[in-house]
Amino acid sequence: TLSSSPKMKKPFDKILIANRGEIACRVIRTAKRLGVKTVALYSDADGQSAVHAKMADEAYLIGTGPSPGESYLRGNEVLDIASKSGAQAIHPGYGFLSENSNFATQVSDANISFIGPPPSAILAMGSKSHSKKIMDDAGVPTTPGYHGDDQSPERLLHEAVTNVGFPLLIKATMGGGGKGMRLVWSESEFLPALESCRRESQAAFGDQNVILEKYLVHPRHIEIQIMADTHGNTAYLHERDCSLQRRHQKIIEEAPASDLPTEKRKMMGEMAVKAAQAVGYINAGTVEFLLDTKDDDGEFYFCEMNTRLQVEHPVTEMITNQDLVEWQLRIAAGEELPILDQGMIPCYGHAMEARIYAENPLKDFLPATGNVWHHRPPAEPNVGGVDVRVDTCIETGKDITMYYDPMISKLIVHGDNREDCREKLISALEEYQIAGVPSNIPFLIECAKHDVFSKPGAMNTGFLDEYGSDIKLRGKDELGSLEQAICALAVSLKIENRIHNANTASSASSRGPWSNSSGSWRIGGKIGRHERLLEPLHEGDSDGAKHQIKCISNHDGSFDMVLHSEEHPDVKRIITMNGKLDSECNLEVLIDGVRKESFTAIINENTKNGTITVSAWSSVSGRSETNVSFEMTFIHPLPIASDNRASSSSLSSMGSIGSFTMEAPMPGKVIRVNGKEGDDVMENEAVVVMEAMKMEHTVVAPISGKLEEINCAVGDIVNDGDILAILKVAKEEEKTGSNSKEMGSS
Numbered sequence: 001t002l003s004s005s006p007k008m009k010k011p012f013d014k015i016l017i018a019n020r021g022e023i024a025c026r027v028i029r030t031a032k033r034l035g036v037k038t039v040a041l042y043s044d045a046d047g048q049s050a051v052h053a054k055m056a057d058e059a060y061l062i063g064t065g066p067s068p069g070e071s072y073l074r075g076n077e078v079l080d081i082a083s084k085s086g087a088q089a090i091h092p093g094y095g096f097l098s099e100n101s102n103f104a105t106q107v108s109d110a111n112i113s114f115i116g117p118p119p120s121a122i123l124a125m126g127s128k129s130h131s132k133k134i135m136d137d138a139g140v141p142t143t144p145g146y147h148g149d150d151q152s153p154e155r156l157l158h159e160a161v162t163n164v165g166f167p168l169l170i171k172a173t174m175g176g177g178g179k180g181m182r183l184v185w186s187e188s189e190f191l192p193a194l195e196s197c198r199r200e201s202q203a204a205f206g207d208q209n210v211i212l213e214k215y216l217v218h219p220r221h222i223e224i225q226i227m228a229d230t231h232g233n234t235a236y237l238h239e240r241d242c243s244l245q246r247r248h249q250k251i252i253e254e255a256p257a258s259d260l261p262t263e264k265r266k267m268m269g270e271m272a273v274k275a276a277q278a279v280g281y282i283n284a285g286t287v288e289f290l291l292d293t294k295d296d297d298g299e300f301y302f303c304e305m306n307t308r309l310q311v312e313h314p315v316t317e318m319i320t321n322q323d324l325v326e327w328q329l330r331i332a333a334g335e336e337l338p339i340l341d342q343g344m345i346p347c348y349g350h351a352m353e354a355r356i357y358a359e360n361p362l363k364d365f366l367p368a369t370g371n372v373w374h375h376r377p378p379a380e381p382n383v384g385g386v387d388v389r390v391d392t393c394i395e396t397g398k399d400i401t402m403y404y405d406p407m408i409s410k411l412i413v414h415g416d417n418r419e420d421c422r423e424k425l426i427s428a429l430e431e432y433q434i435a436g437v438p439s440n441i442p443f444l445i446e447c448a449k450h451d452v453f454s455k456p457g458a459m460n461t462g463f464l465d466e467y468g469s470d471i472k473l474r475g476k477d478e479l480g481s482l483e484q485a486i487c488a489l490a491v492s493l494k495i496e497n498r499i500h501n502a503n504t505a506s507s508a509s510s511r512g513p514w515s516n517s518s519g520s521w522r523i524g525g526k527i528g529r530h531e532r533l534l535e536p537l538h539e540g541d542s543d544g545a546k547h548q549i550k551c552i553s554n555h556d557g558s559f560d561m562v563l564h565s566e567e568h569p570d571v572k573r574i575i576t577m578n579g580k581l582d583s584e585c586n587l588e589v590l591i592d593g594v595r596k597e598s599f600t601a602i603i604n605e606n607t608k609n610g611t612i613t614v615s616a617w618s619s620v621s622g623r624s625e626t627n628v629s630f631e632m633t634f635i636h637p638l639p640i641a642s643d644n645r646a647s648s649s650s651l652s653s654m655g656s657i658g659s660f661t662m663e664a665p666m667p668g669k670v671i672r673v674n675g676k677e678g679d680d681v682m683e684n685e686a687v688v689v690m691e692a693m694k695m696e697h698t699v700v701a702p703i704s705g706k707l708e709e710i711n712c713a714v715g716d717i718v719n720d721g722d723i724l725a726i727l728k729v730a731k732e733e734e735k736t737g738s739n740s741k742e743m744g745s746s
Contacts, residue, residue: 038057220461
């Protein structure tokens with residue numbers, strides 16, 4: 001998306017991006033196109049090889065540690081680097097310092113341009129209670145609630161019960177992005193939710209104040225992109241529908257909002273402009289509204305204003321063919337809006353954005369960390385795009401750490417109309433390849449395929465509450481026989497070194513101990529056929545030995561795969577598999593000598609725990625009998641060096657008889673421990689509260705019992721799977737409870 005011609009003057013000579021990740025990459029891309037030099041910052045955790053650091057013309061280490069407080073939130077150091085590097089302006093991105101009015105003031109005081117709104121506007125809109133009052137005075141409709149200064153729990157509870165009513169939302173006044181927000185359905189839930197909300201808000205925003213809002217059941221979340229310059233011009237660049245959410249965090253956004261009456265669309269845009277003008281707003285901002293869906297004439301209410309560029313801004317760029325970052329730079333340099341006439345702002349087709357996260361949908365969407373050992377998006381990343389665009393800070397070999405948001409990328413597509421756009425989104429998601437960490441891609445695909453999502457205007461914020469049970473996902477332990485056989489074939493070809501050079505027509509490059517042109521077949525007919533047992537690594541209490549796959553070699557290089565039928569576990573099924581795996585990870589498969597299938601197969605050997613993992617993606621969407629993508633991990637069949645060799649039993653290790661272990665669901669920091677050794681706890685009672693990736697996660701007792709051991713303390717940094725506590729179960733409950741290490745999180 002381009003806004004300017006090559007002849008236009010560049011707005012600055014050099015800018016600093018006070019951020020990291022994909023938004024830093026996004027700003028750098030526009031700056032390079034405009035001929036503006038860029039300065040990047042990187043933390044200890046990101047390192048100088050971070051994608052955004054490599055894209056910039058200059059990159060500086062910031063801070064003394066990996067966490068945001070030790071790095072990207074150090075405003076004084078950001079200013080020092082800006083001065084040292086000769087940057088004329090600072091772009092804050094989103095998150096971190098982007099909505100910090102004190103930082104914006106410091107930037108201006110240092111005679112550096114802040115590429116964002118004035119501090120007064122940030123301050124006015126940064127407090128949800130203050131902004132509500134301003135909107136009321138400006139005639140912008142607001143949601144009923146309590147926005148007062150008295151923040152005592154007693155007063156808040158009184159307002160909740162007496163004036164607001166349930167259900168209601170507790171929202172951090174300085175919050176955003178779903179953080180510091182709790183939905184409360186009854187009076188009994190209110191005070192625990194308030195405490196949790198305040199704790200999360202303090203950690204994320206340094207402020208504990210909250211507001212209470214009447215919770216609209218299943219509204220649409222419609223937001224308006226506004227732009228304002230220093231010459232008194234304000235315009236809106238249409239709207240976005242962000243109704244598909246999980247726990248108040250957006251999942252798939254689209255523009256424009258479908259099935260919205262023209263008059264309602266215009267009214268919301270004009271109210272957004274009025275809201276911006278009420279606080280003297282300059283630069284890019286987003287005014288968010290909730291549209292009541294209880295009747296056809298649904299009212300809309302001001303929700304909040306985000307005084308920065310939004311994560312989902314690309315869908316607006318796609319339908320307007322405008323570069324919003326360029327608009328930001330030119331406005332900050334004192335120029336007028338590139339388009340002054342509201343009626344001349346274009347709107348072409350339809351766009352959608354899917355946020356791809358490192359998280360496990362099968363484990364309640366717990367954020368994941370680890371090394372991304374394969375990343376191949378459906379379009380070249382960080383270059384823009386007409387139909388498919390990928391904004392990311394991840395590439396093959398990079399780590400996703402516990403210190404920052406677990407976003408992998410943003411996948412944006414554009415179509416002639418909404419249905420065309422939806423189909424492109426599904427196709428692009430199915431083509432997206434990532435391995436090493438779990439992702440929400442399968443979940444996103446199922447959401448986009450859902451009948452309700454396919455209907456214009458039918459989406460609201462309650463979609464997952466109402467239809468979440470329709471989203472069926474399969475785990476590694478639920479693969480079909482054919483998928484298992486394909487993974488077993490890939491492993492067999494790998495360990496026998498039957499890997500062909502993708503650029504030549506030659507046969508395998510090197511041979512394993514049994515290999516020849518016919519694979520691992522041995523002289524002696526059926527008696528001499530080599531057999532290899534592959535043992536899948538199963539999660540939970542599953543017995544891996546029961547799911548072993550026997551690979552029997554044939555003289556033509558194929559294998560008879562003997563495995564258990566998914567329909568009848570006691571019945572064994574034999575699938576004859578032949579194939580060719582090349583050095584570019586292309587796997588050609590011949591099934592039972594008849595059917596051909598093609599896959600991308602990425603194989604990772606983990607010498608640390610003695611496993612081998614196959615991640616596969618079908619090359620022809622919709623025509624294979626397999627899932628579009630699937631993954632399987634085996635105990636490595638060869639004797640490799642290992643620090644901690646896995647076994648199927650090790651994954652279901654439990655405490656002693658009558659004991660339950662409570663494990664960390666992810667890497668993170670322990671911020672609260674409830675109780676001490678010897679205390680009695682009830683089933684589902686919170687035992688440990690962790691903080692990871694800027695969110696709280698509560699580890700609860702899986703059953704009533706006594707805390708036998710507590711193996712963590714407040715402030716501890718723990719890894720995924722670390723035993724936090726051991727629960728001794730009462731004898732009468734041992735008879736009915738099953739030994740399990742599982743726990744809940746919220």
